[in-house]
Amino acid sequence: MLDIAILGLLEEGELHGYEIRRRLRAQLGILANVSFGSLYPALNRLKNAGAIEATEVRSSPPRERPPAPLTGSISGERAVFKARRRSLPKERRSRKxxxxxxxxxxxxxxxxxxxxxxxxxTFGLRLAFARHLTPSARLGLLERRRARLVERLNDARSAARDDSLDTYARSVMEHNADEVEHDISWLDQLIANERLVPATATPTRHDDG
Amino acid sequence: MLDIAILGLLEEGELHGYEIRRRLRAQLGILANVSFGSLYPALNRLKNAGAIEATEVRSSPPRERPPAPLTGSISGERAVFKARRRSLPKERRSRKxxxxxxxxxxxxxxxxxxxxxxxxxTFGLRLAFARHLTPSARLGLLERRRARLVERLNDARSAARDDSLDTYARSVMEHNADEVEHDISWLDQLIANERLVPATATPTRHDDG
DNA sequence: GTCATCATGTAAGCCGTTACATGATTGC
DNA sequence: GCAATCATGTAACGGCTTACATGATGAC
Structure with a gap:
């Protein structure tokens, strides 16, 4: 799961470990608690597997390119209040x-x-990076997930019907089932949207116009 | 988490490992995939900790009491197609x-x-066994969970507002936030219900009347 | 000069998984 | 006798966490 997140982030530009973690916390609430103890080993694993390359960047570097592209719009708001105290995020020490x-x-x-x-x-993570998939792969992802949820809805509903459950357990089961149902209709919307926009727009880029 | 589930199930009667697993799958969809490889070691851990006791029951046992109460309704449907072939679940071999x-x-x-x-x-599991808690402990459980979710809602909402997200990522974030919101109002209902029924009814038993 | 932040890593451990090993009983 | 189900366990491993260790830089 971490691997997907790392590769997905790096699809959009090069980053160093610390920054990857920052984005994981900020952007994907899903992996909010990922720790260095798992991040750095994961990076090394991916590097050994040849999936990523590392460049050591020293404090006064050749400045080939800004290490963190930052996507133009820095999405003001929250990012700012953290970076407020120092005016510029100049390079601090050597990073990879x-x-x-x-x-x-x-x-x-x-x-x-x-x-x-x-x-x-896992699904949320995948969907969050779905713009990097081909339309058909994306549709497949959504439909496989939907099928899976339909199965789970059956289980959840029949579990909720169990007489032997008390108020609390039943409430959990029913809430569970409701949530799955809600998820399914969300997916239905996403799927419908995919079919509407077959290949017309590339909805992915936000700053290339 | 497994420990909670095991102890919670044993609060209602004695069971053997295989049956515990069956119930975990059937009743708590939450722990549907728990495997023997984690269940049996967990049982031994709990036994060593003095939290549970084991009795070896042989094929023709003293029959002090039926080893698996089975709660009457076997919650038909899915369970049946598996158990169809043999009419009675008589004792098969020695169990603990x-x-x-x-x-x-x-x-x-x-x-x-x-x-x-x-x-x-984890919360779902706890709530499913909440009947074993005192009313105030139960209320505490609900309110602590609610507070936690309110925090998460803030994070989720501000993450969803992030401009740099594309359609898919934003959809995930928004769906996330909606789900948290839904959870909160569910909790509100549960909390309100707790306050309405201070100690009047014991809503827990289903087969004592 | 001290603290917070930025930055990278290692070691130990928890909690769970899959795969493997064993064996009794029942139905066909 | 063979397969399926019931029943209990061990071994190896995976992924992630916490805690630990190190060190540079900037703000006050």
């Missing part, structure tokens, strides 16, 4: 800037599609 | 029947309250 490789891109699309998204967190 | 101890009950209430329920699965 990671860049995705072709192998990494291959691995990424493989991970994005492989093994039907078990839990909602 | 586990019974909760006083220490186990103490541990159970401790686990039920300790560490504010991080994720929804």
């Amino acid at each position: 800037v990671y860049r995705i490789t072709d192998e990494g891109r291959r691995l990424f699309t493989e991970l994005m599609q492989g093994g039907d998204s078990e839990d909602s967190r | 029947v586990y019974r909760i101890t006083d220490e186990g009950r103490r541990l159970f209430t401790e686990l039920m309250q300790g560490g504010d329920s991080e994720d929804s699965r």
